[in-house]
Amino acid sequence: MAAEPRFAKTHEWARTEDDGLVTVGISAYAVEALTDLVFMQLPAVGKKVKAGESLGEIESVKAVSDIYAPVAGEVVAVNASLPAALETLGADPYGAGWIARIRPDDSSQVAMLMDRAAYDAVVKSQPH
Amino acid sequence: MLTQIPVWRDGPADGPTNMAADECLAEEAIALGGPVVRLYGWTATTVSLGAFQPVAEARSEPAIAEAPLVRRPSGGGAIVHGSDLTYAAAVPKQHPLGGRPQAFYTAFHAALIAALAEWGVVARLWKPEEPDPRAGTNSFFCFDRRAEGDVVASRPGAAPAADDPKIMGSAQRRLAGAVVQHGSLLVRSAPGVGPAARHPGLADLWGSAVDPGAEHLAIRWLEQVAHGLGGQIVARAEPFTDGREDRIAQLAATYASPRWLERR
Numbered sequence: 001m002a003a004e005p006r007f008a009k010t011h012e013w014a015r016t017e018d019d020g021l022v023t024v025g026i027s028a029y030a031v032e033a034l035t036d037l038v039f040m041q042l043p044a045v046g047k048k049v050k051a052g053e054s055l056g057e058i059e060s061v062k063a064v065s066d067i068y069a070p071v072a073g074e075v076v077a078v079n080a081s082l083p084a085a086l087e088t089l090g091a092d093p094y095g096a097g098w099i100a101r102i103r104p105d106d107s108s109q110v111a112m113l114m115d116r117a118a119y120d121a122v123v124k125s126q127p128h
Numbered sequence: 129m130l131t132q133i134p135v136w137r138d139g140p141a142d143g144p145t146n147m148a149a150d151e152c153l154a155e156e157a158i159a160l161g162g163p164v165v166r167l168y169g170w171t172a173t174t175v176s177l178g179a180f181q182p183v184a185e186a187r188s189e190p191a192i193a194e195a196p197l198v199r200r201p202s203g204g205g206a207i208v209h210g211s212d213l214t215y216a217a218a219v220p221k222q223h224p225l226g227g228r229p230q231a232f233y234t235a236f237h238a239a240l241i242a243a244l245a246e247w248g249v250v251a252r253l254w255k256p257e258e259p260d261p262r263a264g265t266n267s268f269f270c271f272d273r274r275a276e277g278d279v280v281a282s283r284p285g286a287a288p289a290a291d292d293p294k295i296m297g298s299a300q301r302r303l304a305g306a307v308v309q310h311g312s313l314l315v316r317s318a319p320g321v322g323p324a325a326r327h328p329g330l331a332d333l334w335g336s337a338v339d340p341g342a343e344h345l346a347i348r349w350l351e352q353v354a355h356g357l358g359g360q361i362v363a364r365a366e367p368f369t370d371g372r373e374d375r376i377a378q379l380a381a382t383y384a385s386p387r388w389l390e391r392r
Contacts, residue, residue, distance in 0.1 A: 035228075064300070064301050065203070
């Protein structure tokens with residue numbers, strides 16, 4: 001059974017898979033807040049990222065946002081079909097809407113992110 | 129106590145310098161913990177591309193063959209600068225305007241409409257339910273596109289119409305700690321570019337009804353913005369670039385690099 005996703009305050013989620021890789025995406029809240037998505041730039045496979053570094057970019061209504069790496073490591077796979085089907089991010093943000101898989105430098109990093117309850121509290125404190 | 133909103137007015141600069149100063153403005157918003165605004169010009173008619181617009185598309189557009197290009201960090205379509213009033217505003221991410229893109233657009237665009245009314249100009253926020261004669265076309269230029277909250281102006285004495293021109297559009301870069309929004313009020317049609325890149329500006333539409341340099345309009349507009357935010361503007365006498373030359377030059381080198389311009 002897949003682990004529950006954990007969350008960064010910048011609205012990315014990360015989930016450790018059975019093979020030790022970390023799947024990364026953006027939260028349902030982030031997708032809803034960004035509204036109509038029009039373009040996404042994925043990271044290159046093989047890219048090494050530090051936690052908090054830009055992993056990719058996404059454009060909604062003329063607004064461009066960075067997608068930040070929630071953990072440090074190497075990008076080993078990307079969801080190549082996603083940029084042509086951005087609606088998937090809203091329809092299944094924690095499943096088919098995954099963005100990248102990272103081989104983490106330190107497998108304990110995911111545990112340091114927020115659990116869903118803590119993230120929900122962050123979302124409630126966001127300006128509207 | 130009213131929130132003080134500093135407003136800097138900068139002289140003309142090239143594209144990379146202006147993009148760098150806008151990024152620096154976001155850093156200033158974080159440092160001051162509140163909204164900041166910069167008005168600025170361009171040393172030459174310059175085309176700014178949206179963050180993901182293909183540069184090849186710009187280079188194949190004959191109407192702008194002679195104009196320098198710069199890529200913005202924000203989204204949207206290409207803008208021909210030089211006969212517009214360009215602005216940048218930045219707020220910390222936790223500011224009420226930092227949460228959702230549309231609230232930030234509306235704060236500046238609705239304030240412009242209120243200011244324009246003082247000159248008798250009738251303008252409105254464009255709504256997606258309005259008929260759009262360009263719907264379905266993939267317009268390269270910002271002023272050929274319509275997005276929710278863009279400012280469109282009626283023609284003098286005419287009722288609002290589907291083909292009313294867009295006179296202001298804005299776009300955002302949402303950074304980790306701040307949101308920077310920059311945009312363009314088209315004052316008059318751009319010189320030195322082909323017809324496809326020329327769009328009617330405020331002065332073309334309303335003639336002498338509006339002050340020709342939009343100087344007073346800009347002040348009244350920003351006062352309306354500040355009023356909406358429960359604050360007041362504080363006009364800064366010095367240019368924003370003063371004291372920030374090194375940081376702006378550092379950032380401008382990135383915006384001037386082929387790697388950035390040709391990233392797509």
